[in-house]
Structure formats: C-alpha cells, structure tokens
Amino acid sequence: MKSGIMGAASALALTVGLTNAAVADDCGAVSIAEMNWASAELMANVDAIILEEGYGCDVTLVPGATETTFASMSERGQPDVAPELWINAVRVALDAAKEEGSLHALNDAPITDLGEGWWVTPAFHAEYPELDTVEKxxxxxxxxxxPEDPSKGAFIGCPAGWxxxxxxxxxxxAFEMEDKGWRLVDPGSAAGLDGSMARAAExxxxxxxxxxxxxxxxxxxxxxxxxxxxxxxGSENWDECIALSEQDCLDPQPTSWTMSEVETVVTSGFMDKAGPAASYFENRVFPGDVMNEMLVFMNENQALGEDAAFEFLLTHEEIWTEWVSEDVADRIRGAL
Structure with a gap:
C-alpha cells in the first residue's frame, strides 16, 4: 500500500510538473515595467505573482516611468508590459504604434474612479450637500x-514647477475666481499640499x-x-491654452477637467507568446476604492510593491479571482 501511495504521489507530482511546464511553454519570459509611483508598483507586482504562479511565466520587473517606458517599448519592444500607462502624455505616438501593430492596449480602464480635479473633505460635503458642483x-x-485674509476664500493649487x-x-x-472672492494658494511643495489637506481633514x-x-x-x-x-x-482650449503658461493662455475658457486615461499596454512580442495570460490583462480591473485602500496600506506600513501585492491577493480574493479561470486561481491560492 505504501509503495502504491508513493507511486500515486509521484505520478501526481509528474502530472503537475508537466502541466506547469506546458503553461510555462505557452507564456515564457515576460518583462513588466514597475513604474515609479505606488499604484503602478502595486499593479506590477500583482501582475508578476499572478503570471508566475497562475500561468507559469518567468517574470522580470524592470524600473520604469511613463515616457521612458513607452519609448523603450516602442523602439526596442521591451518591456513586454506597462500595467499602468497614463496615455495623455504619449497619445499621438501610442496611437501610431497601435496602428502599425507594434503595441496593443489590452485594457483601457485598469483602475476605476481615477483622475485629477478639485476636491473637498467628506465632512464639508456632508454639511453642504447642495454645493455638489464646482460652480455652486x-x-x-x-x-x-x-488664513491671511479671511474675507477671501482659499483655493489650494499645485506647487510651483508642477x-x-x-x-x-x-x-x-477661466472661472473668474478672483472676482468671486477667491485667492489661489501655492502650497509650496508636495508635503505642503498633503499637509494642508491632512490638517483640514483631521x-x-x-x-x-x-x-x-x-x-x-x-x-x-x-x-x-x-x-x-x-x-x-475642447482639446484646443485645454492643450493650447489651459495647459500652457499664463502669457500663452490669454483667454482661458471654463471647462471640465480633461479626462485622465490609463491603459495596460503590451508589445506585439508579448501577444505572440502570452497565450491565455493575455486574457488576464483584459479582465484585470482594480476598483478605485480598493486601490486607494491599498495605497493607504503601503503608506502607513512603508510597504513595497511585493508586500502590498501579497496583501491584496490575501485580502481581496473576491476581486482577483474574477480575473482568472478557476484552475489558475487554484494555483495562485496554493502559492499564497
């Protein structure tokens, strides 16, 4: 009986090994850009774990940033994957690369509820629910x-140089805010901007x-x-006025904020070898509130991307299991 059990175990191990080898053959070596901001760092590490453990890929993470990563993917075909590419900065060149087939967007909304704009504290919003638009x-x-002139309203803008x-x-x-009684406040630095928000909220x-x-x-x-x-x-008002210096924007028109667009972009080389792993990127969408929660975790625990990725996979199984098949999910669970 003992020899029978050992034989069955050996057969099972061989079967699993062959299955994983087959998966690995389908996927092969994959390089993923680990961009230099927290959400992209988290995404790259989640992608790495899922591709390695779920699809048998041999993953390498490479440092990246929007324009340098895009240029490398476009010109050299490496890295294979940019998980969180903010495309407004590279739109024209990216559209051309898509047209010629060298780059592909597998997901045009990998994070929900993202973007820039003007914010208020939740306490203020609850106290004045009628003031629910910028104009109001x-x-x-x-x-x-x-703080220096209470007769005026303080609007906190961006630090100089941003x-x-x-x-x-x-x-x-454009919104004639000075005439309405507002003053534009330069917070001085990223720390100053964060500090002003934190003090007010707390x-x-x-x-x-x-x-x-x-x-x-x-x-x-x-x-x-x-x-x-x-x-x-319109883009003419935004790109040729709003986004330029004051002397180059003589007549700014009121407008909503330009849409922030993020895509998961891969190379044609990845598409040739990815097999089922490509469908993972098509399905992979982080809810905005969960992403914000994970960024708070990273900040408060000084956690790096890999630690945060394991935390996400362990605490949000209900999300990531929707991105993969059940057999892939089982392999990932086993690795965790």
Whole structure:
C-alpha cells in the first residue's frame, strides 16, 4: 500500500510538473515595467505573482516611468508590459504604434474612479450637500477663509514647477475666481499640499483644492471629487491654452477637467507568446476604492510593491479571482 501511495504521489507530482511546464511553454519570459509611483508598483507586482504562479511565466520587473517606458517599448519592444500607462502624455505616438501593430492596449480602464480635479473633505460635503458642483461651490468663498485674509476664500493649487500649477492657475482665471472672492494658494511643495489637506481633514476644517486619484491621501481621508457643470471645452482650449503658461493662455475658457486615461499596454512580442495570460490583462480591473485602500496600506506600513501585492491577493480574493479561470486561481491560492 505504501509503495502504491508513493507511486500515486509521484505520478501526481509528474502530472503537475508537466502541466506547469506546458503553461510555462505557452507564456515564457515576460518583462513588466514597475513604474515609479505606488499604484503602478502595486499593479506590477500583482501582475508578476499572478503570471508566475497562475500561468507559469518567468517574470522580470524592470524600473520604469511613463515616457521612458513607452519609448523603450516602442523602439526596442521591451518591456513586454506597462500595467499602468497614463496615455495623455504619449497619445499621438501610442496611437501610431497601435496602428502599425507594434503595441496593443489590452485594457483601457485598469483602475476605476481615477483622475485629477478639485476636491473637498467628506465632512464639508456632508454639511453642504447642495454645493455638489464646482460652480455652486465657487459662489461660497466665505466657507473657506484664507488664513491671511479671511474675507477671501482659499483655493489650494499645485506647487510651483508642477504641470498642474499652470492648469489650476488658468482654470482659476477661466472661472473668474478672483472676482468671486477667491485667492489661489501655492502650497509650496508636495508635503505642503498633503499637509494642508491632512490638517483640514483631521481638524474638521473645510478644504478646497487640487489633487488626484488613486492616491493614499484621497483614500485615507475619503476626499470627495466635485464635478464641473461646464462641459468639456475642447482639446484646443485645454492643450493650447489651459495647459500652457499664463502669457500663452490669454483667454482661458471654463471647462471640465480633461479626462485622465490609463491603459495596460503590451508589445506585439508579448501577444505572440502570452497565450491565455493575455486574457488576464483584459479582465484585470482594480476598483478605485480598493486601490486607494491599498495605497493607504503601503503608506502607513512603508510597504513595497511585493508586500502590498501579497496583501491584496490575501485580502481581496473576491476581486482577483474574477480575473482568472478557476484552475489558475487554484494555483495562485496554493502559492499564497
């Protein structure tokens, strides 16, 4: 009986080994860009674990950033995957690469509820639910007294030198906020911007200003993004005025914020070898609130991408198991 059991175990091990080898043959070596911000770091490590343990891929993570990663993928075909590529910065060249077939977008919304804009604290939103758009709130500068001049409202913009500083300054003019009683506040630095939001949220003081998601700050303080009543005024107004310096934007028009677009982009080489792993990227969507939750976890625990990826896979099985087949999910569970 003992020899029979051992023989069965050996046969099972051989079967599993052959199955994993077959999966690996289908996938092969895959390089994934680990971009230099937290959400992309998390996504790259989640992708690495799932591809290695679920599909038998041999994964390498390579450092990346939006423009440098795109250039390398376009010109050299490496890395194979950019999990979180913010395409506004590379749209024209990316469209051309898609047209010629060298790059492919397997997912045009890998994270929900992302983007830039103007936010308020949840406490303020609950106290003044009627001020539920930017334009309505702009009529009440008295609710956000400037620390140096309480007769004016304080709108917290971007630090000098950031691209969003120009955008916020031009939108400030487009909506005639100075005439309405507002002053544009330069927070001085990323720490200054975060600190102003944190102090207001923790003290129950109203705060109105620029930020973006997904981020740990938005997740931690559950900030509320206000929609614009103004319709999108077109790319000419945005690209050739709003996004430029004040002297190059003489007549900014009121507009909603430009849509932030993120895609999971892969090379044609990946498509040739990926097999079933390609369908994983097509299905892989992180809910915005969960992504923010994970960014808070990373921030508060000083967790790197790999640690955060295991935390996500262990605590949000109900999400990632929807991205893969049951047999793939079983292999991943076994590895965890």
């Amino acid at each position: 709130l702009l009529e009440r500068p008295d609710l956000f007294p400037h 691209g969003c500083q120009l955008i916020n300054a031009n939108l400030f003019r 003290r129950g003081v109203p705060w109105f200003g620029y930020y973006w998601a997904p981020t740990s700050m938005i997740g931690k303080y559950e900030m509320v993004l206000l929609p614009f009543e103004a319709e999108w005024a």
